[in-house]
Amino acid sequence: MQIMTSSQIVLPSSLQKSLERFYEYLRSEKGLSLHTQRNYKQQLETMAVHLNGMGINEWQDVDASWVRQLVSKGRRDGMKASSISTRLSSLRSFFDFLILRGELEANPAKGVSAPRKRRPLPKNLDVDEVGQLLEVNEDDPLAIRDRAMMELMYGAGLRLAELISINVKDVGFHSGEIRVIGKGDKERKVPFSGLAAEWVGKWLKERSALANADEKALFVSKLGGRISHRSVQKRMAEWGQKQAVASHISPHKLRHSFATHVLESSNNLRAVQELLGHENISTTQIYTHLDFQHLAQAYDAAHPRARKKGKK
Known part of the structure; x- marks a missing residue:
């Protein structure tokens, strides 16, 4: 039947x-x-x-x-x-x-894996958007703190958790390094100079007026304690809107932008891996796809044999 x-x-x-x-x-x-x-x-x-x-x-x-x-x-x-x-x-x-029901002894589908999902390419800001975002020149202590956080995230490629966990004693102005604790409680030192160092220095002059007496955190909230993940995310999104940046701003996007821009300039994947604190080079290789997209767009726009018909 x-x-x-x-x-x-x-x-x-x-x-x-x-x-x-x-x-x-x-x-x-x-x-x-x-x-x-x-x-x-x-x-x-x-x-x-x-x-x-x-x-x-x-x-x-x-x-x-x-x-x-x-x-x-x-x-x-x-x-x-x-x-x-x-x-x-x-x-x-x-x-x-x-x-x-006793009709099978073993499940033949248990050991079969589905194809791995393609990881979406991380979105990043272009250099002009970063510049637009970081044109924060207000004298308000919280605005100075926020610019210092954004300069540091973009300047050192930090994870949000790493940024929040930094203590004042971890900042080395003379050595040009900051000590951070990454995934798996692994310690690493990241380069620290330029505008990131300048604005962290400005923030430290304001910090004492906000921080609780026994607070060790570099970045504190207006209540005096270590700033929270949510507060950083909220403040960065607000600055993106205030600075009229077309892209949504998040801490993770600043980290991605750091990695993409360093790779585009240096073509040194191993260096980017070290700077980001990636244990495996395969994690960092996703940025080569972004870099290739950037090069492909430049090629399509510039090469005479790549231009579409009708475009001059």
Whole structure:
């Protein structure tokens, strides 16, 4: 006996009946929403059709190699990594159900991984936008503090957590270095000079009027204690709006901008890795994609054989 799926594809009852029992399990025992049940059904019946087309008539015949073929087919069909991951998750749940019923001994989808999601390229400010953001010349102590924080984040490529954790004693004006504690409580020293040093110096002259007597933090809030992550994020976003910068400003974006601009100028990936405090060079290599995009845009705009027809 053969049963028609919702997509009007004929499936052997040996495949379809187990699916129907699973749908009932989702409805009556799991209590999942109708929308979620429909998603499971769509994903599983699509895979059942693919497997049947490859000669599978019993769920017990499916092993890890068949599951990997499903993943490969999804990639060939142009599915996003997130969609393939969702499909695999549905299949794992279904096989767990069959194990629960004693119809399978092991889950063949458990050891199969979905393709890795492409990491979105970090967004950065261009040099002109950074200059526009950092034209803060107000005499208010909090404005001086904010510019010092932004100059330091952009000048040294710090993480937000690293910026907040800096204590006054970590700042070395004579050595031109600042001691920071990075991920995994790893200590490193970052170069510290130019406008970053100038504005941190200006802030230190104002700090004593705001900081609590026993406070060690370099950057403090108006209440006198160490400034919080949220406060830094909020203040930088506000300065972006106040300075009429088109891009949304965040601490992370200043770090990305530092890395991109240093790489564009130096072409020294290892140096950028050290400056950012990345343990693995692969983490830093994402900036080579940004740099390539920058070069590709310059090439398209300048090379006579790259210009599109009609443009002069």
